[in-house]
Amino acid sequence: MHFVDRKAKYPGRWTMMKSDGISEIVTLIRNDEPVVEGTPMNADTLNTLSDVAGADIAKEKAEAAATVASTAKDAAELAATSSEKSKDAAAKSEAAAKQYADNAAAIVSTDPTLTISGAPADAKATGDRINAIKIETDKTLTVANAAADAAVTGVRIKLLEMVHGTDVNGISFVSAFDTLDGVELTGVWNKAASRVEF
Numbered sequence: 001m002h003f004v005d006r007k008a009k010y011p012g013r014w015t016m017m018k019s020d021g022i023s024e025i026v027t028l029i030r031n032d033e034p035v036v037e038g039t040p041m042n043a044d045t046l047n048t049l050s051d052v053a054g055a056d057i058a059k060e061k062a063e064a065a066a067t068v069a070s071t072a073k074d075a076a077e078l079a080a081t082s083s084e085k086s087k088d089a090a091a092k093s094e095a096a097a098k099q100y101a102d103n104a105a106a107i108v109s110t111d112p113t114l115t116i117s118g119a120p121a122d123a124k125a126t127g128d129r130i131n132a133i134k135i136e137t138d139k140t141l142t143v144a145n146a147a148a149d150a151a152v153t154g155v156r157i158k159l160l161e162m163v164h165g166t167d168v169n170g171i172s173f174v175s176a177f178d179t180l181d182g183v184e185l186t187g188v189w190n191k192a193a194s195r196v197e198f
Contacts, residue, residue, distance in 0.1 A: 003046035 010027075017023045039045055111119035114129060138146035141153065161167060187196040 001050055003043040003050065005043040 012027045012029060014026055014028055015023055016026050109119070110122040110125075112122040112125045114121055114125055135147060137149035139149040139152045141148055141156065189195075190197050
């Protein structure tokens with residue numbers, strides 16, 4: 001704000017209103033015989049004060065801005081330090097994890113040959129061995145101690161069911177012999193039914 005001195009057409013002129021309502025124009029002249037003149041109250045003085053006040057306000061704003069900037073700088077440095085510490089911690093954790101993995105690998109060593117007693121068997125080698133096992137079945141149902149072929153066995157059972165006209169599951173079979181010479185039977189004789197039960 002810029003102050004300007006008041007300029008009057010009649011400097012020092014006042015209208016004096018008396019108690020009876022009559023007015024009179026008078027000119028006031030300062031006659032106080034000052035000991036110290038003091039600071040004049042004019043536009044120059046007010047403008048100087050305004051400039052000083054403005055400078056103070058600008059100074060305060062600048063100081064506040066500097067404080068904010070300093071705080072931001074401290075926060076940035078703290079964040080950078082924290083980030084560096086986090087980076088170091090992550091690197092240490094990664095190194096520790098690798099060391100633990102290496103130690104575990106050294107301690108737990110599997111046996112891919114499946115020949116070492118007391119060693120853990122290698123999973124892949126075990127699976128390969130199992131998959132390589134081939135069980136040969138007897139499709140003729142005539143080879144002793146051989147595994148009966150399931151499909152052939154099923155066909156034979158179906159033939160029995162067709163011959164007897166019923167489900168053979170859970171029923172007994174009857175065999176008739178002309179002679180028992182050379183036949184060895186193992187079972188329990190059911191006298192009432194006149195038959196050997198196995």
